Amino acid sequence: MVTKSDTRPTSKQKQFNLLTTFGYDETCDPTSIISNPSVRPTYRIRFLHMDSVGLRLKIMDDLTTEVIVPEGEYESPDEEHVKKSQGKTSNFPLAPPVFKETPKESGFHKTIRTCLQKIREAMLHHRWLEASQFMSSYCQTLEDTTATMPQLQSEMIWKMGTEILHHNPNSKIEDYNSFYERMKNSGVKQYLVVCLEHAFHFLVKGHFEEAKRQLSIAESWRYGRKSAGQSQRIKLIQAYKGFLDYLIWCNKKATLSIMDDPDAGAIQEMHSYFRQSSVNLKEVMKTPGVWDPFLLSYVDMQEFYNDHDGALKVLNNYSYDNGFPPNPNAHVYLYQYLKKHEAPPKEQIQVLKILHALVPSHALMLEYCSLLLQSGKQSNFGKALGVCLDLLDYACWRNSLDVWSQVKNILLRLRTSEGWSEIVEELMVKRKDWWPALHFTHSSSSKENGELEEIKIFVAEVLCPSASMYSYQVKRQSRGESLCKTKKTKRKRNYVTSRKCRENLKRKREQTSRGRQHKDQCV
């Protein structure tokens, strides 16, 4: 039996001791928390002995298991289908139990389950210290040769361990590094993911160079047959590398622009960054997805080298390719690019038209409206009105003075033309049953200021003659300023006697009937 005191002096080389990563004190027994004396000692000693040789062996183990047991990613869809049809009879969407007892499990497995449960509980309740204690013991699961899913175990340890490290105020970048490195090598499947996460961690902590190096390492990683998921991940890694290259390019560009006569070497270096970056970024943007930061950087570089066709091609592809998701930003970028390079308003309107179909509530719709109005065509006035009314459908624009005044302007301009009533009619036919309730009610009017009320009264009279009640309510309110004040003070009081309420109601009814009479007289 080798004791701990023997192992310590020999551990000059870097020990594969996960315990220290989690701040484990070597004087305490890590397994004391887990109550299974039968399995404990052997595992513990093996664990403490795992130095670099052990690490290599471990990887070998993993490799063999990798080869023997292919994971779900390699399965053909047919197999999956068969599995599904054989599978659950219940159509109830329940998550499978987490801590399920398996029929053939040893005491060690039971201990693992208990330990995992404890870790989860502690982590969910944010008891990080307790979780780290359990975690230092849980790492022993990696030793288990009978585990059905060794990949899974290492993935779980990676995720939980990282989270615990994040919540340890004492954790240093070295701790992260060593942990990420170990986790990378404890499972082949997750090598790329861990590399990427490691790079992200460097980026967040401001270690730009290290992040770049991590990505390069990940990029050059080769192992066996690549699954679909892995090839995608490699693409993403390359794209991120390209993105970092772009950031360096930006920096170089800025420094060169300050210098009076830049030397050729520096320019050459900048170009090489551009080439690396653009190749990688262009590659990832061929596959459908959301690539906003990558696209922006690519377009920025193309713009700098005056390759407008290339930039436009990418932007158009990003906006109009059917395989891509309907990203509003794609159209926004295209519009902004066109606007920046002073493309004809017709093209701009075309882009905004599609954006309007996608997101009628977008802030650019106001620009669209003014573009339409600028065009001066009579037919576009109707469209502009439609755009504004669409904006007003949404609650976030409902009290916007800009939109309402825009509507008023359009209406004033439309009135001069012929057939304006048809246009209004066409726009309002779908809205007539709910617009009055949405915009022209007492409750909505009470929150508005005077200017907005004026405009709304005007619009209501034109668009919704049926909602003419609104104007009277508002007028009455503006007339009886004092009435409003008394009302507010009353609202502060919690309970108002029903008698007073009834009186109020009576008075209101009288006023409205008076208003109606007044209108009849006017007509």
Next chain:
Amino acid sequence: MDYTFPPELFTSYFHSGPPNSEFAHNVGGWGVYGQVKEASSITKQHGTAATLPEHTQFATKHQMEGETWLPVESLTLPLFPPKRGRKWHSTALSDPLDFSEHMQDYYLHRSQDAFYTMSQFLEENLHSVNTKGKTSVLSRTQGFMETLKYKKCAVTYLKPRIKAYHNLLSDVIYDIPPELLAHNLYEELTQQRELEQFSEVATGGALCYIPFSQLNNTQQGCLLYPGDPGLHSLNFHRLALEFHAEGPPCIDSSLRPFSFQLDGTVRQICTGTPQDTSNVGVRSDYTCGVWMVSEKNEPKTVEVIQTKEVATCLSISPHIQGELLVASESGVAHLWTVGKGLQKFRKEDSNMYFNARSAWRWCDFTGHPRVMIYADRTGVELTDIRTNENCSHTLFRIGQTPDCKTGERVIMSKYLREVHMFHHLITTQFSAYILDERFPCIPMVKWDHMMEDPPMFAHVLASNSSGAGTTKVVLGSQRSQELTLLQYSGGRQDACCTRGPPAALLRPRDSLSHLPAQIPHRHHIAQQRLALKAAGVTCIQQNQGARDICVLQLTEAGDVFYQMLRPQVASCKEDVTTPTQNSEDVGLPTSVQHRSSIDTLISQDMSVDREKSKGSLGSTSPGPTVDCGFERRGTDLPCFKVVVNDDPEETDLGLSGFELDNRQGVSSSASRPAEASTACAARPSLAKAGDDALLKWKIWLFKLVRKNHRKQRFPHNTIRARGLLDKSGETESRWREPMEEDKRDSLRRDVKEAMKRGKFLVHGATHLPPMEPVSVPGSVEPSAWTDDLSQRLSVSWEGGWKVWWEESLGMNQESKMQALRRKRRRQKMARAHNRLELSGSFTTSVSYQSDMDDLSGYTSATSQSAASDSEGTRLSLFSDDLSEPGSYKTSQMHGRTARVNEEYQSSLQEASRGLFDEGVPSAPLATSSQVSSVFPSQRTPRVGGSSQTSLSQLKRKKARMGF
């Protein structure tokens, strides 16, 4: 503003295929950044500043730091006293394989139904066959069933007659063929099990809160919840929540609720945006209703509709008053305008994207008043109801893009009007998603919520008015009562990102472990009651300033539990002074040193924690289990005041019954933090939350037990015997009469006071009448009682019971003989040593003679004692050397008694010298000398008049004193 779409989103792949990954583990939500993008993209766009890439700020899709919200108390608290629950409820799942037992019960207890038809037919025939003609078929059947009742071996004990009947009639006697019944029962039980695990009708939750006005930190509001055993009534309960700047928050629920009786079980309650008058929608299985609630007026019913199929969803428009959406299991979704009736806008006979074999449908509103959400288990669609043709597009679907797992299904969808105009929350059994309806198909945010049961209830709390802080999502599951707090931020100027790890909140079912131990049956009742399924979740937050959050949870029994969450300030994190890292000195020795310093730091932490964990994990007593993690947090959390809403007399009862217990509970809970603080100062003393909470729970549990108390029905006949031995009636009043009320009160006070101090309450200190002196009985002289029994008793009083019996039965003859022999030998040796004369040989022969005598009883006692007499006095001089003084001093006794005594002594000595396993009752004594010195003196009263003994003792003592 809400209309600003984030100018730059995080990257992600877009696939249209079905999900291709399996659910493998439940820890997916931790430790992953997800994606990364530049944080300050706008400044870069204009691109003037030449920032080094090292100085670029990056934002990740999952940010590790979120707000920390901790429960103020370590357990949830009941808001209202318990209502009478269902007559029976069990939280155990039914097993479909139990169908045979159900069948057995059916045949036994419903035999009239089970065999009705054939027994009617056969009755006459069987009568004619029956020679005696007395017993009917039914009684036979019953008899048969009686034999079945006991689980004997059916074949062995079958009566031949029954066997014959069985052979004849077994295939015709059942009304329902057993195979069919078994099959149907199995199916039914399977379905019931599934319903117990997950009943989708409860989606959305039946607990709502409408805030009214806020005055001086007092938030008025109305809590809506179903009451009564079957959740058949709708309660409008006015609450006042008082938030204090420093002090504890306080809930006042003292007003009586306004209640409506409904026809069906309340499944869902929903409210629109809070206005002066809010509409409230209530859904039960086949009816839906709208109520109107305002601060000033009583709530009143506006309209009720009935549906043909089970309604699965009801939602209220946040845009237009009086508009609701109703969806039912038929797949039809209606727009219900109050006063105008229903208007169908969509109908789906099958599931939308694939066959999920589910009739569950869901509807909700969106940012546009005429675009609706239509959802089933496979996905969520946006439906434009302005056009007649079905114009809709996907908002979310189970697929590869959001990285769904195989078998993942939509559980619920919620429009987050209060948080963001365009955001929707969609939960599945594995994850929770936030979707922006302007950019459908790609979730803005995804969490792995890591809950055991699917989250069916959700409440969302907006970030504070300035826009800082996080948006909080509270998810609640049904069966396991889990509550999970998730946080995210962004959605306007910045892309959305999740913040911090998910946090599990307290559950009512865990409360019992934090309370003092209960009597088993009471514990069982409480456990059953608290473990019932959850039925709704809601939160109350202060309007201005997000200081405290009150999370309320409803269970199926109609109980509402609440917990207060309080933000934890991150500034009090432990600052570890570590040397700043320079890129130059990354040499090995320094790094090693650095490493070791970290280790020692961590190990110190750990060692402290180990102590703590021993305290909290090892002990079963409710300890401070809420840990602070690595952070040093505020140690002095105030517990909050409780205004108990109770009937006065019930409260009185509860208090009088529990005061004592409560005191103990409080004292134990008060002592706990002290221990904890000695173990570690870093741990927050959350368990201190005791006093009020414990009191509240005490009352609640007491009432629960009272409510559940029913007349016990025993299986046997009982006779009323309560009055016979009951002293509560007359006796008590008679006893009470002399005691005046105030005297009793003062006595009670004194007792309490004494208990608090842990002292005795002396009679003299009270105002009770002096007690009559009781005369002390005279001393008993054992020698006066000479009969056998008395002797035995007095011996056994001194512990010699066994010996006495052995003596009287003659069982110890042999050992005595041996002891005697040994003694003689010793005497002989002593003598031989003393004087080497011829006479010595003579004495030996005498002693030999006496040994021989001994074999035949005690005949030659006199001669023997005479012989040993002269020796004894002389020998006693050296008795100290031999260390067995007892044997010598007693040897001078005369007569039989003396001899018995002597032998007893020696045997005792032998025994005590040996292993003490002889069974001498009261002599587990340390050394033989003690035995021998104690026993004779004790035995003196019985032996009587043996002055020589005392003399010899005196001598011996003198010798000792000489030492």
